[in-house]
Amino acid sequence: MKNILVLGAGGQIGSELVPYLRDIYGNDHVIATDISTEKRESIAGNGPFEALNALDGEAFNAIVKKYKIDTIFNLVALLSATGEKSPRLAWDVNIGALTNSLYIGKENGCAVFTPSSIGAFGKDTPKDKTPQDTLQRSNTTIYGVCKVTGELLSDYYFHRFGVDTRSVRFPGLISHVTLPGGGTTDYAVEIFYAATRDGAFTCNIQAGTYMDMMYMPDALDAVVRLMEADPTRLKHRNSFNIAAMSFDPEEIAAAIRRHLPSFRLSYDIDPVKQAIADSWPNSMDDTCAREEWGWAPKYDLPAMTREMLEKVGEKFTRSGKPLPL
Numbered sequence: 153m154k155n156i157l158v159l160g161a162g163g164q165i166g167s168e169l170v171p172y173l174r175d176i177y178g179n180d181h182v183i184a185t186d187i188s189t190e191k192r193e194s195i196a197g198n199g200p201f202e203a204l205n206a207l208d209g210e211a212f213n214a215i216v217k218k219y220k221i222d223t224i225f226n227l228v229a230l231l232s233a234t235g236e237k238s239p240r241l242a243w244d245v246n247i248g249a250l251t252n253s254l255y256i257g258k259e260n261g262c263a264v265f266t267p268s269s270i271g272a273f274g275k276d277t278p279k280d281k282t283p284q285d286t287l288q289r290s291n292t293t294i295y296g297v298c299k300v301t302g303e304l305l306s307d308y309y310f311h312r313f314g315v316d317t318r319s320v321r322f323p324g325l326i327s328h329v330t331l332p333g334g335g336t337t338d339y340a341v342e343i344f345y346a347a348t349r350d351g352a353f354t355c356n357i358q359a360g361t362y363m364d365m366m367y368m369p370d371a372l373d374a375v376v377r378l379m380e381a382d383p384t385r386l387k388h389r390n391s392f393n394i395a396a397m398s399f400d401p402e403e404i405a406a407a408i409r410r411h412l413p414s415f416r417l418s419y420d421i422d423p424v425k426q427a428i429a430d431s432w433p434n435s436m437d438d439t440c441a442r443e444e445w446g447w448a449p450k451y452d453l454p455a456m457t458r459e460m461l462e463k464v465g466e467k468f469t470r471s472g473k474p475l476p477l
């Protein structure tokens with residue numbers, strides 16, 4: 153990777169991936185783009201920024217040519233719960249950004265990374281230690297339909313046109329920089345803000361609901377490790393299961409109580425999110441990622457919890473204001 157384009161740089165992943173890539177590849181070699189110009193200053197940081205609607209193929213192609221881009225990170229997506237409010241919009245945005253990335257990648261000789269998700273699995277998929285290659289009838293959310301489509305289309309572009317497409321199935325991502333928006337796994341981020349601010353949290357996902365989760369530093373490491381992997385070792389491409397920890401609301405609450413013993417957890421279930429969570433795996437088997445490109449997460453539940461409480465606590469102390477929830 154020499155000249156990298158990041159679409160959706162203002163989102164939960166992009167806001168941390170851009171500085172991470174800039175540290176490795178140099179500020180001027182990582183071009184941040186986002187549809188929102190409002191956050192231009194914070195997104196741009198100390199490197200190039202272009203306002204871009206990824207659905208505008210002409211503008212997208214012009215930026216790829218201008219900066220001689222060789223790698224595209226397509227992070228544009230409406231998440232699972234938001235997608236259910238406007239399925240048509242979710243399809244147009246998620247698939248529009250994907251097809252433009254693949255087509256423009258093909259025309260300009262770029263590698264393309266588009267994240268997939270635990271949402272690419274459906275209610276008929278084996279739930280525990282979900283295998284790498286298994287049934288993927290993810291037809292209960294438009295988000296999942298887009299992810300399965302994205303995996304297939306990305307593999308097609310590799311086999312048919314030789315586009316270097318690679319992807320991981322992200323679990324719920326936990327981070328302290330930018331809040332996720334409208335995902336089913338968001339509770340696992342919100343719980344840290346509420347614990348720090350109020351000492352209590354009302355969870356919209358039921359006790360006993362297990363989902364795979366991952367701390368952002370491991371997610372960033374996964375992306376670069378996969379994109380730098382020797383292609384001759386890759387038997388899979390779109391997309392690799394990656395796992396770091398699996399827990400239910402009670403287990404994350406217990407991990408928080410080791411630091412904040414009086415933390416209280418209650419429940420007010422969101423039926424839409426609960427139905428989505430119930431259709432997703434409890435935990436994925438990530439053996440192929442470990443074998444084919446050396447995936448090895450560093451953070452488990454206790455290590456992630458310790459750091460999240462510390463970082464979110466610092467934010468709270470610094471601002472002196474209530475946290476953004």
Ligand code: SER
Pocket residue numbers: 231232233268269270271295322323324325334335336337338
């Ligand atoms: N975090 C995502 C969501 O909840 C799953 O990939 O929608």
